[in-house]
Amino acid sequence: MIARLDRYLIRSFLGMFAGLTVLAMALLLLERLIRITELVSGSGSALLSGSLLIANLIPHYLNLALPGAFLISMILTIDRLSRSGEIVALMAAGVSLYRIVRPFMLVALVLAAASLLISGILQPLSRYSYREIVYNLQHQSVLSVFQEQKFVQYNNRIIWTDSVQASSRRLGQTFILETEPDGTRTVLTGRTGLLQEPRSGEWEIILQEGAGAAYRDGDPPEEYDRIEFAELIWPVIPDAGQYRERGNDERELFLSELLSPSSAASGEGIEPAVAASAFHDRTSRAALLLVMPLIAVLLGLNLGRIARSSGVILGILILLGVQKVLEFTLVQANEGIIPPWAGFWPIVLLVALAALALFQRLSEGSLLAGRRRIARQGTDYASALAGKQAT
Structure with missing residues (x-):
């Protein structure tokens, strides 16, 4: 007591x-x-x-x-x-x-x-x-990834878009920076973009009228792999599946x-x-x-x-x-x-x-x-x- x-x-x-x-x-x-x-x-x-x-x-x-x-x-x-x-x-x-x-x-x-x-x-x-x-x-909310005029990091990608139309899933001017495990970086820009879901849980972005480059840190600019395209399909959100175990x-x-x-x-x-x-x-x-x-x-x-x-x-x-x-x-x-x-x-x-x-x-x-x-x-x-x- x-x-x-x-x-x-x-x-x-x-x-x-x-x-x-x-x-x-x-x-x-x-x-x-x-x-x-x-x-x-x-x-x-x-x-x-x-x-x-x-x-x-x-x-x-x-x-x-x-x-x-x-x-x-x-x-x-x-x-x-x-x-x-x-x-x-x-x-x-x-x-x-x-x-x-x-x-x-x-x-x-x-x-x-x-x-x-x-x-x-x-x-x-x-x-x-x-x-x-x-x-x-x-993985389940595409709007949580694409936010207007904000740099958003998603896995190994940094994404920026000028505008998002939730109803039509159309994007304004869009920027994507992706870093691969081996250190290769890919930069893509498009004047417009479109989000689509070809399969349930999988999202991709269609960049239109854009350009980009692939390079490694330390590479001189003349060695960059330059990219120009009228339309490019870029996978953004793969199938989430079930979350890993603890x-x-x-x-x-x-x-x-x-x-x-x-x-x-x-x-x-x-x-x-x-x-x-x-x-x-x-x-x-x-x-x-x-x-x-x-x-x-x-x-x-x-x-x-x-x-x-x-x-x-x-x-x-x-x-x-x-x-x-x-x-x-x-x-x-x-x-x-x-x-x-x-x-x-x-x-x-x-x-x-x-x-x-x-x-x-x-x-x-x-x-x-x-x-x-x-x-x-x-x-x-x-x-x-x-x-x-x-x-």
Whole structure:
């Protein structure tokens, strides 16, 4: 059963944590809204498709927002409790910092389990679902590919058209740039164009009165294969067929599948080192959540009456620094330069030992003005409260 003190401390930061999480997710989602708008603009059910795309992005951005929102909300909560004198009173009454941080450690344990659930199951499923929706939109809606006066990338093609008549499927002046796997590039322009569907699910564009060229990077202009035509049929959207099975890369695999990527539906082409690196990356990030309450107390404890912002700024810098180090080691582990476990767990262990050592010094009073001074301040505060109640 959770003690009354634990419930009070959890309530003190829970509202701020929820608000910061929602705010961070909203800011992160803004970067995708333009892309989603372009994808669904030619769809017959734009609202439904856009809602599904946003819903499938939530697990990804939630996992990104959790660490920062958790750390900042704890720092601000500890700072507020310190400035109000509540932590001083608790310590004067014999409540140690270890006891004060206990409810935050319980919350960190729950969030670590939630992070594993999100990154290990929900995020791979939502990523695959997002890609499937994008694939269907691109292959089933011709208007999502041909947008007036916009450069649109579709697979290995970049397409631009001056105008689109939805009823007659007639295009205005049209430009196409296609890059082949061997590096050959083909540029085609036509004064007019016409979209047609010779077979169900297959689309092609008929360019009229146009010209173009085929070349490789580095070829001099005199070696270009020049093309001139009165009419040219160019396949644009092949038959979509059924979308591939899940497991195209390590980000679509569950945690259990990362240990054996060949057990996934289509994960045979994933390198074992890449899969192992992704496994250690996800689990180590969840483990770091368990250390954050100690860091928050170190940065947020303030026995004065003046609010400080340095703790929040330092916490953000620490979080960003650890994030960049983990990203760097992930690249190194993917390339086989270091063993997958060595790129993550030593960092987690170093951060945990440093936070625990500093927290122990703080709890013993060596990082403050001394334990006696803390107790004296707590006694004076309690006496002042008693005096106010007597008057």
